[in-house]
Amino acid sequence: MTRELKRVSIVVFVMFLALLVSTTLIQFFQADNLASDARNARTIYASYDVERGPILVDGQPIAVSVPTGDEFKYQRSYPQGPLYSAVTGYYTLGQGSSQIEQSMNDYLSGTSDSQFLEYLDRLVTGKNPQGASVELTIDPVVQQAAYDALGSYQGAVVAIEPSTGRILAMVSKPDYDPNSLAAHDSQQVLDTYDQLLAAPGDPLINKTINDLNPPGSTFKIVTTSAALQNSGLPVDHTEPNLARLPLPGSDATVANAGGGTCGGGDTVTIATAFVLSCNIPMAELGIEMGESSLGDMANAFGFGSELSIPMDVSTSEYPRGLDDAQLALSAFGQGSDVATPLQVAMLSAAVANDGTIMTPDLIDEIRAPDLSVLQSFEAKEFSTPLTDVTASELSKLMVEAVDNGAATNARIDGVSVAGKTGTAENGEDDPYTLWFTGFAPADNPRVAVAVVVEDGGGLGQSGTGNELAAPIAKRVLEAVLSK
């Protein structure tokens, strides 16, 4: 019987060995996977146990965790309400989070790898867990100016410092109050969330980075750059000055804005076409240069590239495989061209910074609760689409456009402003998308800006970029220049 008992003992041991292995697998090897499962409510509860780090702008909190008496211990609060909704995003119980709250979650919640030692320390000492603070590059004065200037239009404003890539302002409208989603009453949050989701103008979308519109005439910066640099054409290169351009292989035609020819004469220079923002010469130029010259320049500016600031930016697209008709349309920012306001701001930033785009970023500095710096801003090059010669030529053209061309509403007394407007068509009867992008001062640029006004600014197809978008940009530029 002893032999049998030994074998039974071995069976018992093997059964427990199986349990030791299975619990080790679950609690050690699979623990991270299980914790990140979206259905894991414990992870959500745990995140509320932490005094989530604040999001700061110029040292002042724009998102902060305040102690509550309920089971979640802390509630998120946004002292400035809707002003920073596009930047901070929301942080909800059960409906996830967005923008900085989402992309910086590891730091804010104190679970990033660089905070691991602190985590261990807290575990041993029993101190309340605390997340890192995230300081942004946003300038509160510029942000406020952009927010006020955009007013009640549906659209977006983004301003960047061309020499570093720091994002100085980021506004998207319609906005919302993130406080309304931070409540701990999950039914109330769900109702508010559903309302915002269904609201006209998609308030939950950050339009500066996640809304794609046809760039319209702002794309002429790319077309002109391609002509001067990739195709080696001089700025006084001429195209036939037509009042209507039949599209090859189609019975549709292209017209200049407002009809008529582009200034007087039988031919028109690239410079005039850019300054007056004429479509026909640009279309002719596009067909002449071909898709690769135009497309390569668009890609060099950032079209087709992924970017995180640290939120993921939707990829702006310049299409490929075009026939001549599509090529003509794409050369003045129509057809299938789409771009985010940030991408359009990067066009100006490249011209402003001698041809080099610095990677746009929102994060200035991340500090652990003990104030040690975990990460700080470092200017990085994104790409160099232009030589400094091309950049300075384009700069001159953009200044001329503001001084005497199609972008006159961005003029600022005593300062040389560079700019380019855009009035993009959507569907046949749909309202226009109105653009302005530019920088100032032209000789020593401190800020590059892009403004988009969607839904025609309420004017259907009668508004223009110069009329509605340029004055908004002007106020943002002024806010930077007055500092």
Place this chain on the structure above:
Amino acid sequence: MSAAPTAPVSPTPAATPGKGIRRIRVPQKLRNLELFLLLFVCAVNAFAVVIVQFGALGSADLTVVTLGAGLAVLVFAMHIALRLVATNADPFILPIASLLNGIGIAMIYRIDIAEKLTGWESTALRQVVWTAVGVALAIGVIVVIRNHRVLQRYTYVAGLVAGVLLLLPMLPVLGQEINGARVWIHVGSFSFQPGEVAKIALAVFFAGYLVSRRDSLSMVGRRMLGLRFPRGRDLGPILVLWALSMAIIIFQRDLGTALLYFGLFVVMIYVATGRASWVVLGVGLFLAGGVIASQVLVYVNDRFTNWLDAFNPASYDAQGGSYQLVQGLFGLANGGLIGTGLGEGRPDITPLAQSDYIIASLGEELGLAGLFAIFGLYLLFISRGLRISFAGQDDFGRLLGVGLSFTLALQCFIVIGGVTRVIPLTGLTTPFLAAGGSSLVANWIIVALLLRLSDTVRNQPRLVI
């Protein structure tokens, strides 16, 4: 288990069991060791309750500790009973059972706090009362049964009792169906799972029956593939047991209990006859039955789907799907290596966190380290039981010892293996830890029987059987 004796079973007086037993044969020393361990266990348990209070309530509440002190008095009463009537009993069994029972109460109390249950609504209070009943019955058993071989006389009575207990839940008025399984009986405001007690009666019955019949079950038969298979007419008992297990699966919808009883029988017949063919037959029969059941019975099929494909949204969201299993895994993962600390996790999110899923609750708050310690306690407890069988002198006692120890081991494996996805999940209670009166009472009776057996082993001169 490592204490396996090297001496073969032979009728020579020189066949002594392990040296350890000789070394601590002085009864006084055994009982003093037990007393020391019990004091330590009481301190640990009281500490656990206080930590729960600080973790979950933020302050200490001494009334609960007083309640625990009442239990401690009862356990010490059992210790005194052992000093009087079972002086040579194993000194580890009672402390381990008390420790597991106490940790279980602390965790149940912790979840009561999370679910804001107080007074008689509180599961912990009922668990304390059931523990008291269990310990009192254990004292009764140890005092009344002075020689375990008395039980052999009641072999067939035990079999009958087991049968009746198993049938009780099927009776109309008395029986009650909870969560789909019809294994409860209901008297007044108390529910009871007679199947838990039936396993003891079954172990007694199997031991008695197999001791008397093992010759015919082992000596004759045909050799095939290197194994001696039993004659057709000797297949009766295993077929009856198989039929019983299948009946439990079909009518009571209780996979775990069926597996427990059948596993118990297979191991006991193997130990009694020394013939591996019984194991082959038994495992084959049960697997065949399980496969057929999973094809025919929807709930069995669901268990398999939930086990194999737990994270599939289709299983997760289904009624009776893998939600609980997955929540248990989330809980265990939340605990990690060292746990969140008592009162600091969220074990209450998992359904049945106090009973079927108490191991996940403990894993969440005590971590992998805590679970390893608990597994260690179980292994130690079971090895003490198996040791009785190794050292025993009469085959009835040896068989009963291995039967009782093995049912505990198998029960741990079935329920913890189910929670941790080693096997499909079946509803069984984790011995001593889980909330549930019937299971507690049954396990405390097992404690008493093992203590009695261990006392006999040490006390009596070796007999030649």
